[in-house]
Amino acid sequence: MKNKKIGFIGAGNMAKAIIGGIVNSHLVPAKNVYASNRTEAKLVELKQEFGITIATDNKVIAKTCDIVFLSVTPEMYEKVIEEIKASIKDNAIIILIAAGQSIEQNEQRFQRPVKIVKAMPNTPVLVGEGMTAISTNALLTAGEKEDIQKLFESFGKAAFIDESLMDVVTATSGSSPAYVYQFIEALADGAVMHGLPRKDAYLFAAQAVLGAAKMVLETGIHPGELKDQVCSPGGTTIESIATLEKHGMRYAIIDAIAANINKSRSIH
Numbered sequence: 001m002k003n004k005k006i007g008f009i010g011a012g013n014m015a016k017a018i019i020g021g022i023v024n025s026h027l028v029p030a031k032n033v034y035a036s037n038r039t040e041a042k043l044v045e046l047k048q049e050f051g052i053t054i055a056t057d058n059k060v061i062a063k064t065c066d067i068v069f070l071s072v073t074p075e076m077y078e079k080v081i082e083e084i085k086a087s088i089k090d091n092a093i094i095i096l097i098a099a100g101q102s103i104e105q106n107e108q109r110f111q112r113p114v115k116i117v118k119a120m121p122n123t124p125v126l127v128g129e130g131m132t133a134i135s136t137n138a139l140l141t142a143g144e145k146e147d148i149q150k151l152f153e154s155f156g157k158a159a160f161i162d163e164s165l166m167d168v169v170t171a172t173s174g175s176s177p178a179y180v181y182q183f184i185e186a187l188a189d190g191a192v193m194h195g196l197p198r199k200d201a202y203l204f205a206a207q208a209v210l211g212a213a214k215m216v217l218e219t220g221i222h223p224g225e226l227k228d229q230v231c232s233p234g235g236t237t238i239e240s241i242a243t244l245e246k247h248g249m250r251y252a253i254i255d256a257i258a259a260n261i262n263k264s265r266s267i268h
């Protein structure tokens, strides 16, 4: 992996997070990470922050890189693939990260056999705590699949899943950091309303969320039981739980997942 060149076509929020994850984990030297973008300003920022190699022409990434992330938004896929398909190296691995984009649909766009990975990462890859789901087409060798898993594991957890579940994963781990940030912001707003300084409120709220997530992952105890352990009889927590139930918090989240999946399924 050390000698591989990893490229990003589209240098927006998700590309920046993965680039940061790769550079911070020293998976490959920073100069072996390439990015192109429609406009130059974001590229210059990425070069300054991470020391990567930049280009304004997407074809430069296609010609140079062994692994190419298509990190533009889904509606740009057709145009970008049309632009780069003749330049992609024969053995290159293309990684699709766009919501709603399938392997089959994009195999057709290349009009020749190409190794394709569909991956759904999330922005916490930037701090080494990403969660990425992976599917591949049949052209990747077992060794290449291992390399791709190692790539994503260099900045978090990664797991192979059936591609038919990718839209569900998009809602569950791809988008969910946004819901969690809303939750943290709301916790902090409530605390600030009752006098806690804003900076402390974000620290206390975010560390509680981090600790609770670790409890689920590391103890293996059912989340409902962990919740029960916090609710002292006749205590404060059960008052909050009853209030959240009254406002339908759990159903609101279930409904938000369904809206997310429907949106992915409407993207072509």
Ligand SMILES: NC(=O)C1=CN([C@@H]2O[C@H](COP(=O)(O)OP(=O)(O)OC[C@H]3O[C@@H](n4cnc5c(N)ncnc54)[C@H](O)[C@@H]3O)[C@@H](O)[C@H]2O)C=CC1
Pocket: 009, 010, 011, 012, 013, 014, 015, 036, 037, 038, 039, 042, 058, 070, 071, 072, 073, 074, 076, 079, 080, 097, 098, 099, 120, 121, 122, 123, 174, 175
């Ligand atoms: N933001 C996130 O948390 C996640 C995003 N994704 C996927 O990542 C992709 C990018 O999403 P974001 O980074 O959020 O969007 P973004 O809008 O921040 O980034 C897209 C970038 O692509 C550039 N671009 C547009 N057309 C281009 C072209 N023809 N050639 C080169 N660059 C071009 C834009 O200038 C922009 O910098 C999407 O497909 C999204 O579904 C997947 C998982 C999580």
Ligand SMILES: O=C(O)[C@@H]1CCC=N1
Pocket: 099, 170, 174, 175
């Ligand atoms: O909002 C989006 O469409 C992308 C996919 C998952 C997270 N962000």
